[in-house]
Amino acid sequence: MRQLIIKRLLQVIPMLFIVSVICFAMIKLAPGDPVLSFVTPDMHAEDIERMRQSLGLDKPAYVQYFLWLKEVLSGNFGYSLINHQPALDQILNRLPATVGLMGVAIALAVLLAIPLGMLAAANRNRWIDKAINLFAYIGISVPLFWFGILLIYFFSVRLGWLPSMGMRTIGVTSTWDVIKHGILPCVVLTFGFLSVYVRYIRSSTISQLKEDYVQIQYAFGSRKLVIMFRHLLKHVLLPIISMLGMSMGDLVAGAIITETVFSWPGIGSLGMTAITGKDYPLIMGITLFSALMLIIGNLIADLLYRFADPRIKSSR
Numbered sequence: 001m002r003q004l005i006i007k008r009l010l011q012v013i014p015m016l017f018i019v020s021v022i023c024f025a026m027i028k029l030a031p032g033d034p035v036l037s038f039v040t041p042d043m044h045a046e047d048i049e050r051m052r053q054s055l056g057l058d059k060p061a062y063v064q065y066f067l068w069l070k071e072v073l074s075g076n077f078g079y080s081l082i083n084h085q086p087a088l089d090q091i092l093n094r095l096p097a098t099v100g101l102m103g104v105a106i107a108l109a110v111l112l113a114i115p116l117g118m119l120a121a122a123n124r125n126r127w128i129d130k131a132i133n134l135f136a137y138i139g140i141s142v143p144l145f146w147f148g149i150l151l152i153y154f155f156s157v158r159l160g161w162l163p164s165m166g167m168r169t170i171g172v173t174s175t176w177d178v179i180k181h182g183i184l185p186c187v188v189l190t191f192g193f194l195s196v197y198v199r200y201i202r203s204s205t206i207s208q209l210k211e212d213y214v215q216i217q218y219a220f221g222s223r224k225l226v227i228m229f230r231h232l233l234k235h236v237l238l239p240i241i242s243m244l245g246m247s248m249g250d251l252v253a254g255a256i257i258t259e260t261v262f263s264w265p266g267i268g269s270l271g272m273t274a275i276t277g278k279d280y281p282l283i284m285g286i287t288l289f290s291a292l293m294l295i296i297g298n299l300i301a302d303l304l305y306r307f308a309d310p311r312i313k314s315s316r
């Protein structure tokens with residue numbers, strides 16, 4: 001396991017380098033000019049060109065990239081072109097909000113998907129199975145942004161039960177206020193992943209119910225509930241661990257959409273603002289941190305898989 005961790009950590013550097021090159025190229029190929037956000041009607045062409053030089057945007061794209069990379073290697077991610085604040089400080093300030101939202105959503109999705117998927121498999125082709133399948137199909141089909149807007153309309157606008165945006169109420173510092181603000185974003189982000197996990201757990205459970213060890217337990221007189229949670233659960237968890245690693249990219253993308261809809265102060269909403277203003281130091285920093293979260297998430301999924309399945313260790 002130690003060799004796996006070291007190997008994966010060594011792979012982080014070239015992967016982040018490739019991600020940074022692709023992201024920088026896409027920024028430069030995208031239409032728009034970040035200097036235009038500073039231009040006022042009374043500016044002359046000389047002033048605009050002087051501003052472009054001060055920002056280092058007059059140099060060739062590859063020169064700009066290597067200058068940026070040199071600063072990043074020294075721990076300086078540059079300054080935002082919009083608000084002139086350090087990009088790294090802004091990302092680190094908003095990172096806990098994003099990680100918290102993603103962590104709660106993925107934990108809820110797994111904890112709810114396991115009993116729902118196994119319940120659907122245990123009652124295959126019955127009304128419970130059909131109802132859970134209908135819920136899963138709706139969750140897979142419904143766009144996250146539309147579902148978020150729908151929740152805001154019903155629970156915030158019509159009923160007034162929950163706040164519609166932000167993370168805190170002005171002047172309120174209680175934990176319960178943060179929880180109330182986070183309920184709707186967590187529900188939206190959990191909904192899509194819960195639907196996918198339910199389908200995988202259901203199909204995995206159905207295939208495991210046909211195995212010989214399950215039939216032997218039935219022959220010994222074991223109850224179905226005992227077989228499901230004592231013998232079958234550990235086999236069902238293996239594909240879910242694989243799914244966790246595969247869905248980390250979708251989780252990051254879903255968090256960005258959810259944060260934008262609910263004005264959640266995470267790196268997702270910060271990234272949308274940076275993209276709108278073509279603030280490339282901030283975009284590059286957010287992209288690298290998102291890629292790093294994705295790599296770490298896949299590493300954790302691999303470690304959990306090896307922990308849950310001892311056959312992997314014995315094979316090595």
